[in-house]
Amino acid sequence: MSDIHGNREALTACLEHAAQNGVGRYVFLGDYAGYGADPGWVIDTVMAQVQRGAVALLGNHDAAVLADDVAMNDAAAAAIAWTRTQLDDRQRAFIAGLPLTVEDDDRLYVHASAFEPGEWHYVTELYSAAKSLMATQAHATFCGHTHVPALFHVSMTGKFASFDPVARVEIPLTRQRRWLAVIGSVGQPRDRDPAACYAVLDDERDVLSYVRVPYDIDGAARKIRAAGLPAVLSARLFEGY
């Protein structure tokens, strides 16, 4: 799961959906805070999952909460400034201890590109995907950051290609090539589908499925407005953009 962005309603729906579908282990790819109205609750929930064995990574919005200066657009910067007032020391300490990358068997988890992970490069098309794929030897890399689900791969002959994943379809991550899966966003999807997005890897069969989960957008949007955050942050949840 990636890019939850303080959206309690979306994370709750995704965790329930995952539990019902036999997910045994969670990886959170970062960006717990920013944009949404429940950053504290989201971080507490992720902390509890980490205690039960989940992996959690650092995202650029999480790093920004701890940083002094922020290079972001106005709405995002306003959300970061507000988020700083919402987190307690324990939550800040948790963020401060998060890693940029985690290697797990032959998989790599990272918030943005595997190429210079701390620079937060977006993986949006073939060129940026190729840079990320060339920066690692991992059989499969899982990242977020763009809020748009996508799948890239490179064959043994060095051909790079992209694919728009179809929800609920199991995609075999064949051993003959290497893969880069960009997981969509739980809390603020931007691919014109407002449903929360996450992905499930069946590591025994090596198949990946992208999942869409409808959630209470009204509730999440109402809280964003009540917190006095920029109106665009609530409106875009309904558009999924």
Added chain:
Amino acid sequence: MDVQHLEAGQVIDGFVLEKPLDPGGMASFWRVSRPGSDLPMVMKIPLMRRGEDPITIVGFEVEGMILARLTGPHVPRFVATGDFERPYIVMEFIAGRSVRTLLERTPLPPAEVAEIGVKIAFALHDLHRQHVIHLDLKPSNVILRDDGEAVLIDFGLSRHDQLPDLVAEEFDDPVGTGPYIAPEQVLRERGDPRSDIFALGVILYFLATGERPFGEPHRAAEWRRRLWRDPPPPRRWNEKVPPWLQEVILRCLEIDPARRYASAAQLAFDLQHPDQVPLTERATRSHRDGFLTVALRRLRAPKRGPLRPRSVSGLLARAPIIMVALDLAPDAENLREALADAVRRVLATEPEARLACVNVRKTSLMGLDPTADEHGRNPHLQRLVELKHWARALPVAPARITYHVIEGVDPASVLIDYARNTRIDHIVIGARGSSPMRRLLGSVSAKVVAEASCTVTVVRTRDVSSSAKAV
């Protein structure tokens, strides 16, 4: 794995090699067994060394990916794949003969060509419904099971419309088999199920005439010719090919996919109803198109395929076969009007639909029914006339509508069997009001709803008198 030095008795991941089979172009095949399993199995092992031949490597990757998610009687059942270091695919061994073995006997009689065509078309339709286009259909890739059904094999060049197209991404040149490749595949379009219908048209042409419509071009540069050059009409080779079969074959071989059958099921439907095939100029064509037509087509031939791939399921959804079951009894007039309204609504949303108007003539159990009425006419004639009269105002082109009177003792079973045998997608049927007799015997529509394997719409008329009574 060293393919050259495999021996009978050797065990690979629990599979015991029994005996080698005839090798294919890019793989060797072994009959294998596994303790505890009765399924006859074959292991396909690619003839490659690592990094050597991209088409073999990618083809193997694709076949493992696609076969693993196909089901049903028209594909070999998938069992297992090996890993990267030791690649293989284990699948069901199909007892039967390849369509290639029939080529020695060509030309085959039209009825046999149609029968084989129906089988392959049903297998294709089943494949297309599972989101897969074969894209390398040819006689050696179709096995006729000993029990009759066609089984498609070798999915190394296939495409699943919900999975990455690894073949398209690996190769800049078109891939396929020279005699069978469709014109749009030459332009590297790999998203159209009608490409398989073209290849099936080549097979039918071959079976009916003993000749290949486009010869045996091996170089991809020669494949481009079929973007403008039409094949000689089958009757040029074999005058015993009836006009309806020439019509069907040439329609499959149209250069523009939009002029071919919209689905393999619609093709099978025509092959199952030779007397109902709508004949066009294709049926009696005696020569190839003239120089000018061909030259113009060549000038206008597209240089490349569409940028965005089509969706297999989207194309199929536009081209269903709809069956309307009509009761011709005099007191069912209102119901027939309601059925016409319902059919109009269904057709409005499905532009490439075909409509089959069906009436069941109930026969007695003893089979002593007269074969002609008191005026000596075919007893079906009047019913066919009435079906056509009913359908005259429907918004459907004459070439997309057919009329059928079927006999049977139990009308519901007759309708259900017919729908299954012709791959009907949607049945529209009327339900008559309830009566003591109907409650006792059960209604036809209720049985069709309960037992048909497709969508069923039941149409009723408002019973004015009974609703008035309720007030």
